[in-house]
Amino acid sequence: MKKLSARRRHPLAALVVLLFALAVTGGLYAAFAPADKAQADDTAQSLAIKEGKKLFAVGCASCHGTGGQGTSDGPSLVGVGAAAVDFQVGTGRMPAQQPGAQVPRKKNIYSQAEIDQLAAYVASLGAGPAVPGKEQYSKDGADIAKGGELFRTNCAQCHNFTGKGGALTNGKFAPALDGVDPKHIYEAMETGPQNMPSFGDGTLSQSNKKDIVAYLGEVNGDKTASPGGMDLGGLGPVSEGLFGYIFGLGALVAVAIWVAARTAKAKKS
Amino acid sequence: MSNETSATNARRGQAPRGERIADWADGRLGIYSLAKSNMRKIFPDHWSFMLGEICLYSFIIIILTGVYLTLFFHPSMAEVVYHGSYVPMHGIRMTQAFESTLDISFDVRGGLLIRQIHHWAALVFLAGMMVHMMRVFFTGAFRKPREVNWLFGFLLLVLGMFTGFTGYSLPDDLLSGTGVRFIEGVILAMPLVGSYLQMFIFGGEFPGHDIIPRFFTVHVLLLPGIMLGLLVAHLILVFYHKHTQFPGAGKTEKNVVGMPLLPVYMAKAGGFFFLVFGVISVIAAIASINPVWAIGPYRPDQVSTGAQPDWYMGFAEGLVRVMPGWEWTIAGHYTINFGVLIPIIIFPLVLAAIAVYPFVESWVTGDKREHHLLDRPRNAPTRTGFGVAWLIAYLVMLVGGGNDLWATHFHLSINSITWFIRIAFFVGPVLGFIVTKRICMGLQRRDRDKVLHGRESGIIKRLPHGEFIEVHEPLTQEQMHALTQHEQPKPLEIGPEVDENGVKRKIKRSQKLRAKLSKGFYGEDNYIPKPTVEEYEEITSGHGHH
Incomplete structure (x- = not known):
């Protein structure tokens, strides 16, 4: 010990302690980090990443860069997570057809397996939200009424009362949510695509998201009943006014013309 | 008279029951002379003369259905938790007004249909008045002696707009609540008196507990009462002035060519009432209007996109939407909000422009004669041009009121639409005037x-x-x-x-x-x-x- 305490004020002592500390943290990290597990996982994941990388090079790299680092034409994908890829590619938004105010939804040309591979590759670039499991967005056990309240508080100002969409500035828009896969709605809330803010689990808890998805399924799903008859797009007074003018007043004017034409005419003698 | 009657009675025995009842009534109400002077009143035949009838009948339909709705509606802002039959609303806090509207829609027999008839009839009523007014305007039917009746009609339109607005607000849903918030902003934007008026009307800070009950009284009593009076006056004047007619062979300023009130016109008008009722009922049965269950109850912290008033207020909505948000702050803490103040000045001015037109025209032309023959619009190019210019200004602002839906449905930028509206509001009427005249x-x-x-x-x-x-x-x-x-x-x-x-x-x-x-x-x-x-x-x- 004497030897050690004698050298304790040596100019290089601090360096030695630092090296030692680094070695210990590094070692501990290597021992406990989840990376180990991934490595041990098997080759399936790394195979998916490899395949995803190939798909990425063909479909995505021209805008997002060969390593997903981003270019002047597209943002960096480091840390966006698998959920973002599943949403963007799954809804056909990516690969984008052309630059513009906003990338619209279109027909998806990738199979789910390919999307999973792409997602695996992008997820490997940096940690981000994972694709939600089915139980997270299924309507079992969800509170629809609460979902409605949450939807009106957080979503309706852009997406309309029942998710029929709305306009944003300069040609951007909040899309209509008709016929959107519940998984994609969940992912959109989680990742905040394009102009949408992201509602992470700290903002809207997982069960809140589940409630919102269930509410949308109830009021804007394929099986949604419209007790009052045709819903006229669910757009409110503008479409109602147009309908009232064309089919209400229009029909009445037609009736008036009919009545006026069928008059008791004095016979010409 | 009495001798004669008894003589005939003696001859034929007692007069038939109907005649006796009529005699009894005539002795007290004077119906014989009234009928004599009015039964053969002549009405000319033209479909455009029936636009006013559409308004009259839809007004009657609105009153009938409205009475039914008041039986079940609770105009109260007391908060309750919903436990009715619409499942997606279970456990949501709402006012009694909203709850009773849901009950009318889902639990009251025929409630939803009656609600929809009421609302559709209101839209048709206002649309009918607008088009009726256009018919009167473009044919010059407002000229002497009908200027006062023109004003009655105009007042009916304006009162109809506000009756409609207060009715639209009653369910206290998120859509209409946003409209009430809009009105609060309009009141607050009035310089000096704004904040006092706001406290007076709302009985405290927004939303308070008074506005729905107050709107209810205004909607079911005050405004319809005035409208009913105006409507009767409007019809009496139509009778008194006799109806105008389109020019043609045998038609002069001194005669009316057409069918007598009884029996022909009465039968036609009665039949037409049922046709109007039928058309509106069919529409109410097939097309949803104001689905409050999908919209949700009003809460001041919530708002939805696509929040518009019913079409007749869309013009005012457009003015506010496209007006740049200028404001001045005077002496540090008095704000004048031109973004709202200017629209609420323009709104009545535009309406007044069409209301005073008959007086302006008769002053300009020096024409003080009576007119019972209508003008063909082409023969009065300046008037027709002015009418088209006014309509263009109106329609441009109506488009402005729905600028977000134009943007989403035609894939346009809402900013470009707003700029287009701003320019078109000034340029459109001028172009419209010139083109129409040509x-x-x-x-x-x-x-x-x-x-x-x-x-x-x-x-x-x-x-x-x-x-x-x-x-x-x-x-x-x-x-x-x-x-x-x-x-x-x-x-x-x-x-x-x-x-x-x-x-x-x-x-x-x-x-x-x-x-x-x-x-x-x-x-x-x-x-x-x-x-x-x-x-x-x-x-x-x-x-x-x-």
Whole structure:
């Protein structure tokens, strides 16, 4: 010990302690980090990443860069997570057809397996939200009424009362949510695509998201009943006014013309 | 009289029961003389004269359905938790007003249908009034002696707008609550009195607990009461003035050609009432309106996109949407919000412009005579142009009120639409005026050609020397009368600037303005001279022209 305490004020002592500390943290990290597990996982994941990388090079790299680092034409994908890829590619938004105010939804040309591979590759670039499991967005056990309240508080100002969409500035828009896969709605809330803010689990808890998805399924799903008859797009007074003018007043004017034409005419003698 | 009656009675036994009842009523109400003077009242036949009837009948439908709705509606802002039959709302806090609207929609027998009839009829009522007003305007039916009735009609339209708005607000849903919030902003934007008025009307800070009950009283009692009175006055004046008619053979300023009130017109009008009721009921049965269950209850911290008023208030919505949000802060803490203040000044001005038009026209043209024959719009190009200009300004703002839906449905930028509206509000009416006037002149020219040369028959004839001509058929006497019966007044003259002694005459500025406007109204640019008898004879009698 004497030897050690004698050298304790040596100019290089601090360096030695630092090296030692680094070695210990590094070692501990290597021992406990989840990376180990991934490595041990098997080759399936790394195979998916490899395949995803190939798909990425063909479909995505021209805008997002060969390593997903981003270019002047597209943002960096480091840390966006698998959920973002599943949403963007799954809804056909990516690969984008052309630059513009906003990338619209279109027909998806990738199979789910390919999307999973792409997602695996992008997820490997940096940690981000994972694709939600089915139980997270299924309507079992969800509170629809609460979902409605949450939807009106957080979503309706852009997406309309029942998710029929709305306009944003300069040609951007909040899309209509008709016929959107519940998984994609969940992912959109989680990742905040394009102009949408992201509602992470700290903002809207997982069960809140589940409630919102269930509410949308109830009021804007394929099986949604419209007790009052045709819903006229669910757009409110503008479409109602147009309908009232064309089919209400229009029909009445037609009736008036009919009545006026069928008059008791004095016979010409 | 009594001797006579008893004599006949003695002859035939007792008079039939109906006659006795009628006699009894006549002795107390004087119905015989009333019926005698009115039963044979003549109404001319034209579909556009029935637009007002559509309004009358839809108003009756609104009252009938409205009474039914009041039986179940609770105009209260007390908070309750919903446990009714609409599952997606279970456990949500809402006001009693909203809860009872849900109950009407889902639990009251026929409630949803009646609610939808009520609301659709309201939209049709307002639309009908608007189109009825256009008919009256473009045919010049507002001229003496009908100016006051024009004003009654205009007041009915304005009151209808506000009755509609208060009714739209009653369910206290998220959509209408946003509209009430909008009104609060409008009130607050009034300089000096705004904040006091707001506290007075809402009974405290927004939203408070008073506004729905107050709107209820205004909606079911105050405004409909005034409207009912105006409506009766409107109809009495229609009876008193007699109906206008389109010009034609045998129709003069002194007669009315048509069908008598009883039995023909009464049967037609009665039948038409049921047709109107039927059409509105069918629409209410097939198309949803204001689905409050999908919209949710109002909460001041929530708002949705696509929040618009019903169409008749869309014009005001447009004004506020496209107005730049300018504001001044005076002395540090008095804010004047021009973004809202200017629209609420323009809104009544635009309405007033159409309301005072009859008085302006009669002042400008100096025409104080009675008119019972309608103008064809083309023969009054300035009036028609003004009407179109007004409509364009109105429609442009209506588009502005729905700018977000135009943006999403036509894939446009909402900012570009807003700029287009801002410019079109000023440029559109001017262009509309010029174009309409030109079209009117073109139509007048065509009328002149038709009178002089006849109708194009579409038959092409080849002459012996090879020339092709189209055969024109001469018009009948009746057709020619319709095309040439109108007057072409000369503009007012203010006389020479100096009198016979060379002294400058005193001419008021208003007189000069009036002469100038009169020239604009009746000047040479406003009419194609009607064909004269000489012209007609020269062409028709001469060298077998076509």
